[in-house]
Amino acid sequence: xxxxxxxxxxxxxxxxxxxxxxxxxxxxxxxxxxxxxxxxxxxxxxxxxxxxxxxxxxxxxxxxxxxxxxxxxxxxxxxxxxxxxxxxxxxxxxxxxxxxxxxxxxxxxxxxxxxxxxxxxxxxx
Ligand code: AMP
Numbered sequence: 104x105x106x107x108x109x110x111x112x113x114x115x116x117x118x119x120x121x122x123x124x125x126x127x128x129x130x131x132x133x134x135x136x137x138x139x140x141x142x143x144x145x146x147x148x149x150x151x152x153x154x155x156x157x158x159x160x161x162x163x164x165x166x167x168x169x170x171x172x173x174x175x176x177x178x179x180x181x182x183x184x185x186x187x188x189x190x191x192x193x194x195x196x197x198x199x200x201x202x203x204x205x206x207x208x209x210x211x212x213x214x215x216x217x218x219x220x221x222x223x224x225x226x227x228x
Contacts, residue, residue: 114158116210134180135176139180150215153216196216196217
């Protein structure tokens with residue numbers, strides 16, 4: 104079911120469990136502010152999820168409540184992951200679903216990073 108972006112943070116969501124080490128993940132990067140790991144159901148040759156370590160439901164929650172350090176750290180981590188994975192030259196796409204219309208499924212902010220082939224139009228028409 105799609106996430107209601109206004110709901111309180113649910114610490115039983117799958118990414119909270121990954122952050123606590125209760126569920127395995129294929130980590131590609133982590134630092135003080137962010138964890139990046141391969142999506143379990145990749146939709147491109149490279150499909151990585153980057154999540155903040157703090158408890159934020161979605162972009163709205165994060166941009167309203169996170170500290171400047173958390174926001175800067177998270178944004179820098181997304182860029183670092185793409186750079187470290189060698190994705191800058193051919194390019195990549197970032198996508199963050201927030202709330203019902205976007206079909207956000209996991210209620211912990213995540214940025215999808217897609218790459219590895221021409222990615223086509225941005226949205227299905
Ligand atoms: P969204 O629809 O934006 O909320 O995307 C949620 C994403 O999380 C989907 O692409 C799922 O394949 C991915 N996902 C769900 N569970 C896991 C998991 N345990 N490990 C890695 N990715 C997951």
